[in-house]
Amino acid sequence: MEIAKELKPIHRGAEAYLYLIDWFGEKAILKHRLPKKYRHGKLDTLLRRRRTVAEVRAIKEALRIGVMAPAIYYVDPIEAIIVMEYLPYPSLSSIIEGGDLEKAIKASEQVGRYAAKLHEEGISHGDLTTSNVLVGDHVYLIDFGLASLHSTERDNAVDVHLFLRSLESTHPEHVDTVFRAFLDGYRSIRGEKTEKILGLVEEIRLMGRYKAERRTLWGQQ
Amino acid sequence: MVNVDTPSSLGKPRGNPRVLYPLLDWDSEVLVLGIESTAHTFGVGVASTKPPYILSSVRDTYRPEKGGIHPREAASHHARVAPEVLAEALRVAGISMNDVDAVAVALGPGLGPCLRVGATIARGLAAYYGKPLVPVNHAIAHIEVGRLYTGFQDPVILYVSGGNTMVAAFAKKRYRVFGETLDVALGNLIDTFARDAGLAPPYIVEGLHVVDKCAEEATEPADLPYVVKGMDVSFSGLLTAALRAWQRARSKAEKASICLGLREIAYGAAVEVAERGLAHTKKNAVLLTGGVAASPILREKIGIMASYHSANAGWPPPPIAGDNGAMIAWVGLLNYLAGITISIDESFVRQRWRPDEVEVPWR
Numbered sequence: 001m002e003i004a005k006e007l008k009p010i011h012r013g014a015e016a017y018l019y020l021i022d023w024f025g026e027k028a029i030l031k032h033r034l035p036k037k038y039r040h041g042k043l044d045t046l047l048r049r050r051r052t053v054a055e056v057r058a059i060k061e062a063l064r065i066g067v068m069a070p071a072i073y074y075v076d077p078i079e080a081i082i083v084m085e086y087l088p089y090p091s092l093s094s095i096i097e098g099g100d101l102e103k104a105i106k107a108s109e110q111v112g113r114y115a116a117k118l119h120e121e122g123i124s125h126g127d128l129t130t131s132n133v134l135v136g137d138h139v140y141l142i143d144f145g146l147a148s149l150h151s152t153e154r155d156n157a158v159d160v161h162l163f164l165r166s167l168e169s170t171h172p173e174h175v176d177t178v179f180r181a182f183l184d185g186y187r188s189i190r191g192e193k194t195e196k197i198l199g200l201v202e203e204i205r206l207m208g209r210y211k212a213e214r215r216t217l218w219g220q221q
Numbered sequence: 222m223v224n225v226d227t228p229s230s231l232g233k234p235r236g237n238p239r240v241l242y243p244l245l246d247w248d249s250e251v252l253v254l255g256i257e258s259t260a261h262t263f264g265v266g267v268a269s270t271k272p273p274y275i276l277s278s279v280r281d282t283y284r285p286e287k288g289g290i291h292p293r294e295a296a297s298h299h300a301r302v303a304p305e306v307l308a309e310a311l312r313v314a315g316i317s318m319n320d321v322d323a324v325a326v327a328l329g330p331g332l333g334p335c336l337r338v339g340a341t342i343a344r345g346l347a348a349y350y351g352k353p354l355v356p357v358n359h360a361i362a363h364i365e366v367g368r369l370y371t372g373f374q375d376p377v378i379l380y381v382s383g384g385n386t387m388v389a390a391f392a393k394k395r396y397r398v399f400g401e402t403l404d405v406a407l408g409n410l411i412d413t414f415a416r417d418a419g420l421a422p423p424y425i426v427e428g429l430h431v432v433d434k435c436a437e438e439a440t441e442p443a444d445l446p447y448v449v450k451g452m453d454v455s456f457s458g459l460l461t462a463a464l465r466a467w468q469r470a471r472s473k474a475e476k477a478s479i480c481l482g483l484r485e486i487a488y489g490a491a492v493e494v495a496e497r498g499l500a501h502t503k504k505n506a507v508l509l510t511g512g513v514a515a516s517p518i519l520r521e522k523i524g525i526m527a528s529y530h531s532a533n534a535g536w537p538p539p540p541i542a543g544d545n546g547a548m549i550a551w552v553g554l555l556n557y558l559a560g561i562t563i564s565i566d567e568s569f570v571r572q573r574w575r576p577d578e579v580e581v582p583w584r
Binding site: 012013014034036037038039040042043044046047100126127128129131146158160165166168169170171173204207 | 392393395397398399403404441442444447449450451453481482485488489492493496497499500501521522523525526529530531577
């Protein structure tokens with residue numbers, strides 16, 4: 001990847017490097033999914049292409065239904081590159097860690113609404129964590145590489161589980177308040193359907209063999 | 222079959238307990254006996270505050286002639302081999318029960334009937350010899366004995382075995398679980414495939430897993446489902462798809478490509494979630510542990526992944542990476558030094574005891 005060699009990444013993620021570039025006079029993010037030598041070459045190429053395409057498609061659908069996400073400027077599936085809108089905002093994760101709980105709660109409620117809207121359209125995010133939410137004037141979801149456009153109820157429940165687990169592992173002291181806000185947002189869109197998804201969340205959390213039965217976090221014993 | 226490990230067969234641990242656990246007192250000599258019986262292995266080990274730290278590790282693993290582990294049959298195996306394993310562990314360590322300062326036991330997580338065998342023996346020994354009883358979480362034992370052998374101060378942990386697939390790291394007084402399997406564990410996936418495809422038992426031939434052996438003749442991996450969600454993996458769809466493809470496969474080459482596809486996808490996904498954990502927590506080391514850590518192919522992949530993040534990668538020797546009594550003795554020792562014991566009345570087994578439920582007092 002020629003462009004990337006001359007640039008310094010502004011973020012080195014597990015999967016991709018992000019570069020800040022000039023895109024016809026606008027600041028933009030170039031996201032390059034890196035080859036991984038620990039995967040078989042053929043499998044790696046296939047995965048990076050699939051995820052690049054999945055991300056672009058899911059973002060397009062998200063924007064269509066009013067879920068804020070970075071606008072896509074350019075995509076090259078062969079090189080696994082996406083150029084997208086630059087959003088200079090802090091993540092929900094850093095807002096929680098910074099102690100601005102009021103802001104975090106408001107944002108989480110919006111994330112709940114976004115997740116519900118996506119799920120209503122059969123879209124699951126696949127990596128819904130506090131690090132993949134940016135909070136500015138609007139709340140934005142990012143990192144749609146693991147998204148599915150044909151999600152089952154179980155996929156939707158996995159999204160909810162992932163959000164809850166990112167709170168448990170990274171922000172254990174704020175699990176209850178932040179997750180409650182997320183659920184308020186989710187319920188405001190999906191209503192009764194929410195309880196069914198929560199039932200599946202509990203089921204998922206008991207499937208991996210040795211998990212603790214937890215007290216229910218959503219107050220319906 | 223009894224496996225006996227001594228300090229010389231295990232090699233010298235790289236970690237220095239005084240550096241790894243500065244809060245604990247390493248000056249006086251303390252000896253702890255540890256008992257492991259959470260799944261298919263019954264193991265007893267002895268740990269000491271003084272080098273070589275692990276004085277013995279003796280284990281006997283239940284191997285069903287066909288099918289998977291039946292919890293009750295595994296439990297009766299454990300009860301049958303226990304006296305011999307215990308006596309051998311003491312003999313190799315060169316001590317008697319009277320020399321032991323405390324008896325540690327893995328109270329979970331694991332299979333109920335198996336856990337109860339270890340707990341019953343530990344309670345009996347503690348009561349008869351008047352020794353304190355120390356509770357140990359099996360997953361934390363894998364992590365801490367891994368730190369002892371690798372010397373890693375603060376690693377991201379990929380714990381992969383027949384019953385567990387977990388990405389964990391220490392944060393805010395506990396080992397937090399960042400990712401895990403949503404259904405089947407990595408070891409279970411590979412063994413179940415091998416068994417249902419008619420490749421096993423035996424599962425290991427000439428030091429290699431039969432699935433790795435079958436994959437050797439393949440060039441192209443079969444296209445099978447690769448499922449990573451956040452830092453979680455899901456293997457049930459992969460298992461079903463691989464077995465279906467196997468039934469349809471006609472040539473040996475086709476079968477080999479299924480083995481390669483299954484292995485590459487399973488290991489690739491496990492390494493990928495560990496990489497996500499490493500990037501998320503920004504730690505500088507990756508500890509691979511659990512029974513599947515014996516795989517040279519998985520180790521190589523973990524090493525490559527760590528190099529992308531300028532992190533170290535390491536793993537304990539296979540007899541210590543898999544289930545064993547020495548790791549229970551080791552964390553029993555840490556717990557005992559930190560003042561954690563349990564009364565016999567309260568020493569219930571906990572089949573679903575998660576590592577993030579345990580506040581770690583020695584870090």
